[in-house]
């Protein structure tokens with residue numbers, strides 16, 4: 001099992017929406033744990049995960065409900081976060097969320113990690129640009145199939161549908177991220193209906209971005225927060241990866257630990 005630190009993040013929990021109600025320093029931390037990178041080109045690499053709380057989108061399928069739909073966290077200073085990271089014997093750190101690039105101090109954390117020689121991956125929805133020392137920008141642009149329509153809203157009756165739909169793709173931000181960082185584009189796929197939108201987005205991005213995007217940098221990841229759901233989606237998505245010549249990425253952590261927290 002992955003191991004976690006001993007900070008009690010349940011005491012003094014509060015909820016936040018997003019940008020605007022943050023203390024001057026530190027980050028809202030939902031969880032911090034040691035595990036194997038479960039997704040993408042670095043799958044299998046032992047890594048410390050720092051999960052910030054708060055997101056500007058609301059994917060209906062979000063596997064981190066308590067950072068988006070119902071954000072919870074403990075505020076921690078950068079010193080506290082760094083001390084917890086350094087307590088693990090790892091040289092890879094994954095900054096994720098929620099949407100980690102919402103927070104100003106994600107940049108300061110990444111700078112401190114770079115100073116200490118860590119390899120950093122940032123998991124981001126690709127709607128916010130930040131200038132930071134990021135070794136791998138793991139960008140997961142959100143497709144129309146992620147939108148919380150009234151039928152798919154896990155919480156209400158589609159109150160977030162319009163905003164999610166309006167904000168989920170920002171081509172200029174994506175182009176800047178792709179130009180400035182080593183990146184992977186990791187699409188959550190349910191079935192073949194997702195493919196035309198991926199191809200269209202890639203064509204637009206290749207026309208806009210200043211650096212090339214290889215098919216090798218494009219990953220199809222099966223939608224599923226549980227083993228049960230992945231059993232329904234993964235072989236379909238594997239077939240699509242072969243058909244279109246993109247990479248397939250597993251969700252190793254779901255295979256290993258299902259939907260347990262801190263994994």
Ligand SMILES: C[S@@+](CC[C@H](N)C(=O)[O-])C[C@H]1O[C@@H](n2cnc3c(N)ncnc32)[C@H](O)[C@@H]1O
Nearest residue numbers: 061062063064097098123124125140223224225
């Ligand atoms: C929780 S998100 C946090 C980072 C950022 N907000 C984003 O969406 O990229 C981390 C990764 O999990 C993926 N993800 C979330 N829910 C998922 C699900 N039900 N099935 C497959 N992937 C999922 C996201 O697309 C993203 O690649």
Ligand SMILES: Nc1nc2[nH]cc(C(=O)O)c2c(=O)[nH]1
Nearest residue numbers: 035036037038096123253263
């Ligand atoms: N093991 C593991 N690997 C992951 N890769 C990306 C994750 C994320 O939530 O961003 C994640 C996660 O939550 N767990």
Ligand code: SF4
Nearest residue numbers: 055059062068098125
């Ligand atoms: S963008 Fe990421 S954190 Fe936000 S709701 Fe979607 S999957 Fe969850």
Ligand SMILES: [Mg+2]
Nearest residue numbers: 063064096263
């Ligand atoms: Mg996850």
